[in-house]
Amino acid sequence: MTMPERSSAFAAQDEEVRRRTVQEQYGVPLDRCRDLLVTALGDDSWRVRKEAVEVLVAARPGRDEMRGLIDLLRHEDNAGLRNATSELLVRLGKRAVPALLDHLQDHDQDLRKLLVDTLAAIGERSAVPALLTALDDPDVNVAAAAAEALGAIGDQSAVPSLLQALDRQQHDFFQYNALAALGRIASPGPLPSVVARLARHDMLRLAAYECLGKIGADTASADLLLEGLQSQLPSLRTVAVRSLAAVLKHLEPLFRQTVVEQLRLLFDQGLLETLTQAAASGDAEVAEAVVALLEALADPRSLPLLLQAVIDERLASRAMDALQSIGTAAIAPSVARYALADETERAAICTLLGRLGRLQADVEQTISQALSDDVALVRRAAAVAAGSLPSAALLSAVTSLLDDEDPSVRDAALQALRARGGSHRELVREIAGQMISSELPEQRRAAALLCAASGDCEQLALLIKDEHAAVRESAVRAVGRLALAASCPNLVMALVDEAEEVRIAAAESLGACCGKHDGSAPLRLALQDPSSWVQAAALRSLVELCGDEALSDALALWQRGDEVAQLACLEAFDLLAAPEGFALITQALGQRDGEVLKGVIEVLSRHKPDLLLPWLHHILSHTDWDVRMSAVRACASLPPPERHDLLRMALDREDHDLVRQALRQLLDGH
Amino acid sequence: MPVVDQAMMMPDEEFRLLRDLVYTHSGLYFGDDAKYLLEKRLGRRLATHQLKSYREYYQFLKFNRKREQELEEIMDLLTTNETYFFREAYQLSAFSDEILPELCKRKQAAGEPRRIRIWSAGCSSGEEPYTIAMLLLEQPCLQGWQLEIIGTDISQRVLQQARRGIYGRSAFRMTDDYYLLKYFEPQDGAFRIADQVRQLVSISYLNLLDQTRMAMLGSFDLIFCRNVIIYFDLAVKKQVVASFHRSLRDGGFLLLGHSESLMNISTLFTLRHFKNDMVYQKPLLSAAGGAS
Numbered sequence: 032m033t034m035p036e037r038s039s040a041f042a043a044q045d046e047e048v049r050r051r052t053v054q055e056q057y058g059v060p061l062d063r064c065r066d067l068l069v070t071a072l073g074d075d076s077w078r079v080r081k082e083a084v085e086v087l088v089a090a091r092p093g094r095d096e097m098r099g100l101i102d103l104l105r106h107e108d109n110a111g112l113r114n115a116t117s118e119l120l121v122r123l124g125k126r127a128v129p130a131l132l133d134h135l136q137d138h139d140q141d142l143r144k145l146l147v148d149t150l151a152a153i154g155e156r157s158a159v160p161a162l163l164t165a166l167d168d169p170d171v172n173v174a175a176a177a178a179e180a181l182g183a184i185g186d187q188s189a190v191p192s193l194l195q196a197l198d199r200q201q202h203d204f205f206q207y208n209a210l211a212a213l214g215r216i217a218s219p220g221p222l223p224s225v226v227a228r229l230a231r232h233d234m235l236r237l238a239a240y241e242c243l244g245k246i247g248a249d250t251a252s253a254d255l256l257l258e259g260l261q262s263q264l265p266s267l268r269t270v271a272v273r274s275l276a277a278v279l280k281h282l283e284p285l286f287r288q289t290v291v292e293q294l295r296l297l298f299d300q301g302l303l304e305t306l307t308q309a310a311a312s313g314d315a316e317v318a319e320a321v322v323a324l325l326e327a328l329a330d331p332r333s334l335p336l337l338l339q340a341v342i343d344e345r346l347a348s349r350a351m352d353a354l355q356s357i358g359t360a361a362i363a364p365s366v367a368r369y370a371l372a373d374e375t376e377r378a379a380i381c382t383l384l385g386r387l388g389r390l391q392a393d394v395e396q397t398i399s400q401a402l403s404d405d406v407a408l409v410r411r412a413a414a415v416a417a418g419s420l421p422s423a424a425l426l427s428a429v430t431s432l433l434d435d436e437d438p439s440v441r442d443a444a445l446q447a448l449r450a451r452g453g454s455h456r457e458l459v460r461e462i463a464g465q466m467i468s469s470e471l472p473e474q475r476r477a478a479a480l481l482c483a484a485s486g487d488c489e490q491l492a493l494l495i496k497d498e499h500a501a502v503r504e505s506a507v508r509a510v511g512r513l514a515l516a517a518s519c520p521n522l523v524m525a526l527v528d529e530a531e532e533v534r535i536a537a538a539e540s541l542g543a544c545c546g547k548h549d550g551s552a553p554l555r556l557a558l559q560d561p562s563s564w565v566q567a568a569a570l571r572s573l574v575e576l577c578g579d580e581a582l583s584d585a586l587a588l589w590q591r592g593d594e595v596a597q598l599a600c601l602e603a604f605d606l607l608a609a610p611e612g613f614a615l616i617t618q619a620l621g622q623r624d625g626e627v628l629k630g631v632i633e634v635l636s637r638h639k640p641d642l643l644l645p646w647l648h649h650i651l652s653h654t655d656w657d658v659r660m661s662a663v664r665a666c667a668s669l670p671p672p673e674r675h676d677l678l679r680m681a682l683d684r685e686d687h688d689l690v691r692q693a694l695r696q697l698l699d700g701h
Numbered sequence: 702m703p704v705v706d707q708a709m710m711m712p713d714e715e716f717r718l719l720r721d722l723v724y725t726h727s728g729l730y731f732g733d734d735a736k737y738l739l740e741k742r743l744g745r746r747l748a749t750h751q752l753k754s755y756r757e758y759y760q761f762l763k764f765n766r767k768r769e770q771e772l773e774e775i776m777d778l779l780t781t782n783e784t785y786f787f788r789e790a791y792q793l794s795a796f797s798d799e800i801l802p803e804l805c806k807r808k809q810a811a812g813e814p815r816r817i818r819i820w821s822a823g824c825s826s827g828e829e830p831y832t833i834a835m836l837l838l839e840q841p842c843l844q845g846w847q848l849e850i851i852g853t854d855i856s857q858r859v860l861q862q863a864r865r866g867i868y869g870r871s872a873f874r875m876t877d878d879y880y881l882l883k884y885f886e887p888q889d890g891a892f893r894i895a896d897q898v899r900q901l902v903s904i905s906y907l908n909l910l911d912q913t914r915m916a917m918l919g920s921f922d923l924i925f926c927r928n929v930i931i932y933f934d935l936a937v938k939k940q941v942v943a944s945f946h947r948s949l950r951d952g953g954f955l956l957l958g959h960s961e962s963l964m965n966i967s968t969l970f971t972l973r974h975f976k977n978d979m980v981y982q983k984p985l986l987s988a989a990g991g992a993s
Contacts, residue, residue, distance in 0.1 A: 047984040050968060078968040085968075315734075345737050531766075564765075595764050626760055657718055689713060 046076045053082040061090045065099075072103065072119070073112035080115040088122045097123070097130035104145050117145060121152040128155045135161055140170035147173060151180030159186050166196040166209075174200060175208040182212025190217045197225045203234045210238040219248035219281045222255075230255050236262075237270055244274025248281035253290045260297060260305060269317055272309045276320035279327060291327050298330060307336055315345055322346055326353035331360045338368070341379040354383045366393045369400075377401060378412040385416025395422055402428045407437035414440060418447030423458060426451050430462050433477065445477050452484025459485040472499035483509030488517070495521045500530035507533060511540025519545040523553045526560075534565045542572030550576050558588055566592060567599035574603045582609050589615060594627050601630040605637065613639045620646040628653075629661040636665035644669065647677055656687040663693045671700070709747060711740040715755035719743065722762055726772050727855055728910045728941070729779060730934035742778040746771070777858040780932075786828045786868075787875045789927065789959055795977035796923075797836045800954055804922055805842040807952065816847040820921045820948065823929035824852030827863025827904065828872055831894050833925065834901040835884050851918055853907035863904045866894035909941045920950050928958035935966070942967045952985040 053071045056064040068090075071083035092100065103116040120127045131146050131153075147165060150158045162184070165177035178196065181189040190213065197209045206229060213226070222243070230239035240259050243252045256278060259271025279287055294302065310321040322340050325333040326349070334357065340350035354361060365380045372380060381401045384394050398420065401413035414432055417425040432444035452459045463481035466474045467490055475497055482490045494506035495518070507525050510518040522544055525537035538557050541550045550572070557569035570588055573581040585603040588596050589612075604612030616631045620643070632650060635643045643650075643665055650662040663681070666674045675698070682694045711719075719739055720731045731739055743758065752758050762768050762775075787793060804817065817837070821830040830852035837848050854860055869891050873881055885892040907914055909929075924945050930938050945955055946969045955970060957963075963970055963981060970981035 046971065078971065081965075081968045344741060348741070593764075595760075598760065626763060657714065660714060689717060 046078060049074060049076065049079045050082050053079055053086055056086045057089055061087075061092060061096060065096070069103065072115045073106070073109045075111070077111070080111055084115055084119045084122060087119050091126075092123070094130050097127055098133070101130060101134055101142075101146070104142055105139060107141075113145070117149055117152075120149045124153050125155050128153060128158055132158065132161050135165060140168075140173055143168065143170065143173045144176050147176040147180050151176070151183040154184050156184060156186050159184060159189060163189060163192045166192065166200070171200075171202045171205055175202075175205045178205060178209040178212045182208075182215035185216050187216050187218065193217075194223055194225055197229070203232075206232075206235055207238045210235065210242040214242040214245035217246040219246055221249050222247060222251040227251065227255065237267055240267065240270040240274050244270070244277040247274065247278040249278075250282070250286050250290065252278050253282065253286075257290070257293055257297070260302065261300075265308060268305050269309045269312055269314075272306065272324065273314075273317050273320040276323040279323070287327075294324065294328055295330070298328065298332070303332060303336070306333075310336060310340065315343075318343065318346055319349065322349045322353050326356050329353075329356040329358070331357050331364055333357070334361055334364050335368070338365075338372075338376050338379050342375050351379070351382060351386070354379075355386050359387060359389050362387060362389060362391070362394060366397050369397050374404075374406040374409055377404065377406070377409045381409065381412035381416045385412075385419040388419050390420045390422055394420070395425060398425055399428055402432065407435070407440050410435065411437070411440045411443045414443035414447045418443075418450035421451075421454060423455055426455055426458060433462075433466070433474070441473075445480060448481055449484040452481065452486075456485045460487050460490075463487060463490060467494065472497075472502055475499065475502045476505045479505035479509050482506075483512050486513060488513065488515055491515070492518065492521065495525065500528070500533055503528065504530070504532045504536045507536040507540055511536070511543045514543045516544055516546070519549050523549075526553055526557050531562045531565065534560060534562065535568050538565050538568035538572055540572075541569075542575040545576070547576045551580075555584060558584060563593045563595040566596045570596070570599045570603060574606055579607055579609075582607055582611065585609075586611060586615060594625070597627045598630055601627070601634050605634045608638055610639075613642060617642045617646075621649065625655065625658070628658055632658070632661040632665050636668045640665065640668040644673070647674075648680075651677060651681040652684070656690050659685070659687070659690050660693060663690060663697060667697055709740075709744055709755070711736065711744075711755050715759060716740070718759050719755065719762075722759070723772075723775060723779065724934070724937075727776060727908055728934075728937035729776075729855075729932045730937065731779075731932075738779070743775065745778070746774065773857055777856045780825075780854075780856045780859075784825045784828050785872045785874050785876075786832050786880070787877070788828070788832070790875060792927075792956060792959070792978045792980075793832065793836060795975040795980060796833075796956065797840060799975045799977065800923065800980065801837070801840050802842055804954075805840075805846075814847070815845065817843065817849070817923070818919065818921045819850045820918065820924045821850060821852040822907075822909065822924060822926040822945075824854050824859075824863060824904065825856075826859045826868075826872075827852060827866060827894075827902070828868070829925060829927070830863070830902045830904070831866070831884075831898055834898045835880055837901065838884075838897065848901050850902045851921075852902055852904045853918075854904075855906070855908050857906060860904055860906055866899055867891050868894070909944070910937065912944065915944055915948065918948065921948055921953060922950055923954045923956070924949060925956045927956065928961070930957065930961055930966075938966045943969070946970070946983060949983045951983060953983045955981040955983070957981065 049071070053068065056068060068083050068087055071079050072087075074080050074083070097120070100116055100119065104113055106112050120131065128150065131150055134146055135143060137143055143165075147162065150162065159181065162177045162180050166174055168174040168177065178193060181193060193209050193213055197206055200206065200209070210226065210229065226239055226242055226246070229235045230243070232239070236259070240256060243256060247253070247256070253275060256271045256275040259267055260275065262268050262271065279290060282290065306321045306324060310318050318340065322337065325337055334354065337350045337354045340346045361383060365383055369377060369380050381398060384398060398413050398416050401409050402417065402425070404410050404413065410432060414429050417429045426448065429444045429447045432440050435441050435444065448459055448462060459481050463478045463485065466478035466481070469475055469478070475494065479491065479494045479502060482494065491506050491509055491513075494502055495510065497503050497506065503525065507522065510522065519541070522537045522541050525533050526541070528534050528537065534557070538554065541554055544550075554569045554573045554576070558566050558573070560566055560569065566588060570581070570585060573584055581603065585600045589600040592600065600612070601616065604616065613635060616634065619627070619631055632643065647662060647666065651659055653659050653662070659681070663678070666678060678694055678698050682691065682698065685691045685694060716736050716739060724730050743755070747755070747758055750758070750761060752761060762771060765771065808815065819833055821833060824830045830850045833850050834848075837843055837850070852863060854863070867888060873892070881892065884895045884898050886895060907918070909915070926945065930941060933941060942963060946967070949955065969983070971984050973980050973982045
């Protein structure tokens with residue numbers, strides 16, 4: 032299509048035709064389609080504007096063309112054009128920064144503000160010096176945007192300038208943004224005096240509390256937030272809750288205890304109501320903070336709120352820890368609530384009673400009732416609790432759940448019986464004996480686990496010969512756990528079982544059951560097994576039995592094995608601290624990929640970091656971030672002078688946040 | 702409802718590795734704030750396989766011969782979310798009162814075959830495709846038409862439930878008794894979907910990243926994909942939405958969840974303002990409309 036044709040097509044009324052016309056400009060030199068694309072950036076339709084942004088991003092405009100684009104931001108009458116242009120400049124990213132900086136002294140304050148916002152969205156650190164200057168912009172909107180941009184870019188070097196600007200600039204709007212920026216980039220530490228002052232300023236209290244939640248790490252910060260908990264304004268109280276929980280994490284135990292005592296005093300003055308309202312705010316972070324404060328308080332009056340928190344998957348674990356922190360004082364109120372509780376709460380109460388582990392009549396009665404609940408979730412929780420309570424009656428009741436319709440309940444019942452196999456040996460053996468004759472393999476498998484838990488070797492010897500592979504596997508593992516020397520011949524036979532799972536279990540168990548004399552030869556044969564998982568298990572057992580004598584086996588397996596076998600070899604070299612092994616695996620540093628390479632790096636960094644040194648630059652540039660992460664950890668074992676330049680160079684090119692964080696920590700000497 | 706097990710802490714590094722692995726397999730993306738979800742739900746798999754750490758579990762997923770089977774298990778665990786019949790009623794009103802009559806009229810005017818194909822992408826345990834089927838059966842203008850609904854999901858366990866078509870009380874919290882009485886039969890304290898509804902619906906496994914299988918589904922007049930793309934990152938969202946565009950016939954509709962939009966994802970669709978809802982439409986070149 033020629034340019035005149037394109038223009039006439041573009042003038043057409045149909046939005047879809049205009050969008051497609053813009054789309055057709057992909058790959059067309061910018062000097063031939065600039066006017067059309069600029070028109071499209073200001074089109075009435077968002078679809079056309081978005082398409083124009085995409086095409087211009089792909090066209091990679093130069094610095095002069097970017098200046099022309101920046102001028103489009105002056106069009107006050109076309110918000111669509113300004114927004115599309117801003118988006119385009121953000122999408123151009125780092126390349127747009129020099130042109131944006133060129134215009135930061137422009138006479139038009141609206142343009143300066145838009146440019147600062149764009150720099151914030153790009154997030155490029157080279158803009159920081161210019162933004163620090165912009166903190167003193169004559170227009171407060173620009174200065175406030177600069178503070179916000181510094182927070183978004185996240186360069187900690189801006190913290191001192193932000194604190195000074197907070198002292199200098201008296202405008203609330205600026206101070207609000209600067210406090211938010213500090214919260215984003217400053218590290219937790221002593222309370223800055225200017226933040227303490229602003230926390231008493233009505234208009235800025237909320238922002239100051241937010242900021243304290245990020246940077247507060249002393250009792251002065253906690254004291255301010257304790258005041259905030261008593262504010263008349265719910266929004267302030269909610270922020271104070273969240274920030275106080277964060278500050279508590281940073282306090283030394285002694286100071287923490289002092290703050291908790293102050294919190295206890297507030298408990299009688301409506302704190303529970305404050306926390307209940309905060310938990311209902313719908314903010315997940317606030318709800319987590321509420322649970323954290325309640326855990327610190329360990330007060331039985333918080334039981335209903337914590338039982339509610341258990342419903343939320345995100346909070347469940349922490350809320351249960353908080354309930355447990357209340358201790359035995361939680362038992363009576365929990366049992367009292369049980370009858371009227373919904374299914375989630377009933378399950379939570381069972382879990383709590385099990386975790387507290389105190390057997391008393393009301394507990395036993397509650398769990399017993401829960402074991403026959405209509406809801407599987409409750410039965411499951413009750414079964415787990417029964418496994419933690421020393422009650423033969425409960426254990427007998429749990430037996431009925433071994434053929435429950437819900438697999439998770441069956442599993443919990445089995446685990447409960449296994450857990451009590453030592454303390455209620457005869458009862459568990461009796462149950463296992465009944466299950467051995469079941470026609471269902473799952474039941475016989477469970478019987479094997481119960482035989483192991485109650486030490487019933489005779490029955491296990493039979494189950495090792497079961498017709499079902501899963502039963503044989505469980506029995507073989509059980510024999511291994513019991514370290515039954517008499518079962519050694521059976522385990523050797525299991526090494527040639529047709530099922531891979533059984534052979535793996537046998538190879539794992541041989542190390543525990545057979546002595547060096549009887550076990551080493553079959554295990555060496557198992558190193559030739561076609562399954563690398565069997566090879567790996569055999570090598571681990573061989574190392575356990577023969578120690579240094581297994582080194583030659585590991586060296587040989589390393590040469591011919593796959594990743595699974597090689598990971599087992601690395602464990603062997605690590606355990607045996609074998610120089611021959613280290614020399615061998617060093618050869619792999621330039622070629623190997625993924626998990627094995629990570630293992631090699633970890634083993635060498637523990638034993639022979641000097642062998643790693645020539646390779647570190649290479650590994651720190653590896654394409655996989657997790658390999659680079661292993662290399663960074665390995666650098667910690669090198670003397671600081673040797674690692675500093677390597678790490679600095681790695682940081683300059685690193686783009687993965689976790690690896691960057693690890694590099695920074697190492698460079699800062701953490 | 703969560704089960705409170707004592708889960709092992711998942712280190713950040715293993716979280717990223719497992720997250721990336723799930724992403725590569727399925728396109729499902731878990732942000733840093735969803736770490737707790739992977740920790741709790743995958744923690745159970747460590748116990749099942751008697752593994753000591755998430756690192757071992759990662760290696761299991763990379764190297765074990767049963768890794769594909771285990772990945773399917775993970776999909777089941779990570780994509781389990783509660784749903785129910787007649788969810789997002791205002792959108793269903795737009796569907797039955799405005800979109801379907803428009804589709805009928807357009808097809809009749811163009812002399813096209815009297816046939817409507819609808820895809821429920823991410824159908825979970827089947828409540829959505831069966832809801833659509835009931836609404837189609839209630840449409841006077843579709844009497845005698847050939848109707849077909851394809852429900853797909855990445856979780857094999859929920860597909861089994863969808864095919865079984867038996868639902869407990871909680872699935873009917875937004876269902877008018879009229880539908881319950883007309884299209885369900887009581888069965889052992891639950892309700893079984895009637896055969897006349899089931900006949901319209903086919904349930905199938907599909908990973909939305911699998912272009913080949915997606916192409917095999919054919920073209921559609923309408924795609925429901927509600928509360929699914931929220932689990933994808935931008936790159937996969939773009940890929941999936943482009944696939945929907947290819948799968949839709951000209952003028953076909955894409956119905957997303959109430960919190961979802963195509964903002965910054967695609968310009969391929971126009972946004973139609975119906976009385977009951979706003980819906981994306983694959984443009985008909987000759988058609989007017991398409992609000993900006």
